[in-house]
Amino acid sequence: MLKLMKLEMRKFRIGSYIRAAMIAGVVILGLICLISSIEEIKQGIPFTSYDMAFFVIDTLVRGTYIVFASVLISRLVIDEFRNKSITVLFMYPINRKKLIAAKLLVVVLFTLAADIVANLFVGVGFYVFNLFASVIPGPLTWSVAATSLLKIVMSALATSFLSLIPLYFGMRNHSGVATIVSSLIVVALVCQSVDGFSLYSIIAVPIGLALLGAAVAYMSIRNIEHIDVLK
Amino acid sequence: MTHIVRTKQLTRAYRGKEVVSNVNMNIKQGEIYGMLGPNGAGKTTVMKMITGLVKPTAGEIEIFGERLTDTSYRQLGRMGTIIENPIFYEKLTARENLELHTEYMGYHNKKSIDEALELVNLKGIDGKLVKEFSLGMKQRLGIARAITTKPELLILDEPINGLDPLGIKELRDLFKMLSKQYGITILISSHILGEIELIADTIAVMNDGKLLQEVSMEHIAKLTTEYIEITTNESSKAVYVLENYLHITNVRVNDEGQIRIYDCSIPQNELMKVLVMHDVAIEAVHKKKGSLEDYFLSILNGGGLVA
Numbered sequence: 088m089l090k091l092m093k094l095e096m097r098k099f100r101i102g103s104y105i106r107a108a109m110i111a112g113v114v115i116l117g118l119i120c121l122i123s124s125i126e127e128i129k130q131g132i133p134f135t136s137y138d139m140a141f142f143v144i145d146t147l148v149r150g151t152y153i154v155f156a157s158v159l160i161s162r163l164v165i166d167e168f169r170n171k172s173i174t175v176l177f178m179y180p181i182n183r184k185k186l187i188a189a190k191l192l193v194v195v196l197f198t199l200a201a202d203i204v205a206n207l208f209v210g211v212g213f214y215v216f217n218l219f220a221s222v223i224p225g226p227l228t229w230s231v232a233a234t235s236l237l238k239i240v241m242s243a244l245a246t247s248f249l250s251l252i253p254l255y256f257g258m259r260n261h262s263g264v265a266t267i268v269s270s271l272i273v274v275a276l277v278c279q280s281v282d283g284f285s286l287y288s289i290i291a292v293p294i295g296l297a298l299l300g301a302a303v304a305y306m307s308i309r310n311i312e313h314i315d316v317l318k
Numbered sequence: 319m320t321h322i323v324r325t326k327q328l329t330r331a332y333r334g335k336e337v338v339s340n341v342n343m344n345i346k347q348g349e350i351y352g353m354l355g356p357n358g359a360g361k362t363t364v365m366k367m368i369t370g371l372v373k374p375t376a377g378e379i380e381i382f383g384e385r386l387t388d389t390s391y392r393q394l395g396r397m398g399t400i401i402e403n404p405i406f407y408e409k410l411t412a413r414e415n416l417e418l419h420t421e422y423m424g425y426h427n428k429k430s431i432d433e434a435l436e437l438v439n440l441k442g443i444d445g446k447l448v449k450e451f452s453l454g455m456k457q458r459l460g461i462a463r464a465i466t467t468k469p470e471l472l473i474l475d476e477p478i479n480g481l482d483p484l485g486i487k488e489l490r491d492l493f494k495m496l497s498k499q500y501g502i503t504i505l506i507s508s509h510i511l512g513e514i515e516l517i518a519d520t521i522a523v524m525n526d527g528k529l530l531q532e533v534s535m536e537h538i539a540k541l542t543t544e545y546i547e548i549t550t551n552e553s554s555k556a557v558y559v560l561e562n563y564l565h566i567t568n569v570r571v572n573d574e575g576q577i578r579i580y581d582c583s584i585p586q587n588e589l590m591k592v593l594v595m596h597d598v599a600i601e602a603v604h605k606k607k608g609s610l611e612d613y614f615l616s617i618l619n620g621g622g623l624v625a
Contacts, residue, residue: 094421098407172405178369179422180395312388316371 091181091189099162104155104197111151112205116212119144123213123222137227140217141210141235146285148205149246150278156198156250157270161263163190164254164307168261177316187308191254195247202243210235245293249273251300258307320347320383322471322503323368328377330363338363340377341529343522345505350497352518353507354614360527361507362402365475368505369399382470395423398469400477404460408449412440412459415448416466425467434462437492453480461489465496472496474506478513490517511614523617530617538613546586548577548593549602559596564589 122143123134134140164187167173177183217223252273257266277287277296286292323345330338338360345351353361366372368379370386379386381393406415416431435443438458443451451459457480464472474493478486494517496502508514514521521538523530550556553575560566560579568580579589586605593600 090421094418098410098418100409170405170408172407174371174401175405175419176422177371178394178397178399180391180393180424181422182389182391313373315373 088185088189088192091185092193095163095190095193101193101197104159108152108155108197108201108205111155112148112201112208115144115147115151115205116209116216119147119209119213120216120220123216124220134222137223137231138235140213140223141206141231141239142285143280144209144213145206145239145242146278146280146287148202148209149242149287150274152198152201152205153246153250153274153277154267154270155201156194156247157253157257157267159194159197160191160251160254161257161266163193165257165261165263165266168258169263174316183311184308187311188304191251191304191307194251198250199243199247202246203239206239206243210239242287242293245297246277248297248300249277249293251304252296254307255303321345321380322347322382323505324380325364325368326378326380328364328367328379329375330360330367330372331375336375336527338367338527341524341527343529343532345503346520347503348497348501349519350493350504350506350517352514352521353505353524354509354511354514354521355507355524356509356618359509359524361524362475363527364524365399365401365473365505365507368473369397369401370394371401395467396469397471397473398464398467399473399475400457400460400464401473401475403453403479404456404463406448406456406459406463409447411445411447412443412451412462415459416463419463420466423467430466430468434466437465438462439488454482454485457481458485458489461492465502468500468502470502472502472504474504476508477506478508478510486513493517511611523614525618541613544605544607546579546589547604547606548579548589548600549575549604550577550598550600551575552598553577555596556593556598556600559593559598560589563592563596 119140123140134143167176167190176186179186214227250270250273253266253270256269257263259265273296277285277293279285321344323343325341325343328338328341328343329336341360341364343351343364353364355361363372367374368381368386370388370390373388381390382396384390384393386393406412407418410418412435413431416434420426420431435441438461440455440458440462443455443459448456448459457477461474461477464474472493477493478489481489490513493504493506497504506514506518515535518535520532520534522532548556553571556577557569557571560569560577564584566579566581566584570578570580572578586603590600590603
C-alpha cells in the first residue's frame with residue numbers, strides 16, 4: 088500500500104501541491120494578521136481571546152484545505168477516469184480496490200498533515216505577531232495552548248475524512264468542476280460562524296460528516312471490480 | 319497444442335443490444351492471432367473483456383488455462399496491451415511513463431526500458447513530455463510499454479493506426495520477431511486485411527459482434543489456389559476441347575463466359591496449343607491467384623467459400 092501511495096505521489100508530482108499548500112498557509116497568516124488589526128479598530132468580537140483567535144484560524148485553515156483536498160481528488164481520481172488513464176492502471180496485476188484506496192489515502196493524509204501543520208504555523212505566526220501588535224491582551228497560557236492543540240488535531244482528523252465527500256459528486260459524471268464546487272458547499276456548511284458559534288462546534292456534525300466522507304470513499308471502491316471501467 | 323486464450327460463448331450486451339455475441343475464440347500458444355472485421359464489429363470489446371476492463375454479459379474467458387474472474391489480477395501481469403488509442407500520463411516524459419509501468423507491473427529490470435524503446439525505434443525523446451508526441455510516436459511508445467515487461471501474451475488493438483508505411487513495416491517485422499524469438503503469443507486486430515494477412519497465423523473474421531470464421535492461414539493458402547482464366551467467345555466449344563482432349567475436369571465457366579481452369583498441372587502453352595489446334599478463338603489468357611480479399615468478402619457477405 089505504501090508503495091502504491093508513493094507511486095501515486097510520483098505520478099502526480101506531489102511536490103508542487105506541497106508548495107502550493109505552504110503558500111496557502113502563508114496567505115492565511117497574512118490574512119489573519121490583517122483581519123485582527125482591522126477588527127481591533129472596529130472593536131469587533133472574534134479576536135478577544137487566544138481561544139477565539141485559534142478558533143478563527145482553524146476555521147480558515149479547514150476551509151482552505153477542504154478545497155485543496157477536492158483539487159487533489161479531482162487530479163488523482165477524477166482525471167484518471169476522464170482521461171481514461173484509469174484503464175492503464177486497472178490493467179496492472181493489482182487489486183483495483185487497493186489502487187483507489189491508495190489514492191484516497193494520499194488525499195486524506197495530505198489534508199490531515201496540511202491542516203495540522205498550517206494550524207501550528209499560523210497559530211505560532213499569529214502569536215509572534217501579537218507580541219508586537221498586542222491585539223489580544225494578556226499572555227498565552229499553557230492550558231489554552233494545550234486545549235487548542237487538542238481541538239486542532241481532532242478537527243483535522245474530521246476534516247481529512249469529510250473532505251472526501253466531494254468525491255461522490257465528482258464521480259457521478261467524472262467532473263472535476265463538480266468536485267470542486269461541491270467542496271465549496273461543504274466548506275460553506277462547516278466553516279460558517281455566527282458570533283463565534285459554528286455548526287462545526289456541535290460535536291456530532293464533524294463526526295457525522297467525517298463518517299459520511301468515509302462512507303463515500305467506501306462506496307466508490309465497493310463495486311469497482313465488478314463494473315466496466317469505461318463504457 | 320495448448321491454448322493461451324479461449325472464450326466460450328462470450329457475449330456482451332449494451333442496453334439489450336448485443337455488440338458481441340457467442341464468440342468462441344481459441345488462441346494457441348506462440349501464434350499470431352489476427353482479428354479482422356469492419357469498424358464496430360466488436361473486436362475492441364472482445365479485447366476489453368479479455369483484459370477485464372469490460373465484464374461479459376454471458377459466457378466465459380480462459381486465460382493461461384485459468385478462468386477469468388472479476389478478481390483475476392495475476393493474469394494481467396503476464397499480458398501487455400494497447401487498447402484503442404494508447405493512453406499515457408501526458409504530463410510525464412516517455413521514460414517516466416515506462417518506469418511507472420514497470421513499477422506497477424512489479425518488473426524490476428531497468429535495462430528493459432531502453433531495450434523496448436530501441437525495439438520500437440523511438441529515439442531522441444529524452445526530456446520530452448508525452449503531451450508533445452505525435453499519434454505515431456504514441457503508438458510506438460504504447461507498443462514499447464506493452465513489451466517492456468516481456469509479457470507472454472500481447473494484445474494489440476489496431477496497433478498500426480497513425481503510422482507511416484515504413485513504420486508499419488518496421489512494426490510488422492517487430493511483431494513477427496517477438497513471436498518467433500520470444501515465443502510471445504500475439505492477439506492483434508485490424509480492419510485492414512492486407513495487414514493481418516501478412517502477419518497472422520490464424521485469422522478470426524468478425525462482423526456485427528459475431529465471429530464468422532476462425533481459420534488458419536495454412537488452410538486459406540490451400541483454398542486460394544492458382545487458376546488459369548481464358549476469355550473466349552466460344553466457351554462451350556472450349557470446355558468440350560479441354561475435357562475431351564486434355565482430360566481436364568476441374569473447369570468452370572462464369573457468367574461472362576470466361577473459363578477458369580483450376581488444374582495447373584498442364585502448362586499454359588500446352589493448353590493454348592490444343593485450343594488453337596481445335597479452332598477455338600482465344601481473346602486472352604491470364605494466370606491468376608484467388609485473392610484473400612475475395613475469400614473474406616464472401617465470408618462477410620454471408621456466402622460460402624470462393625472456388
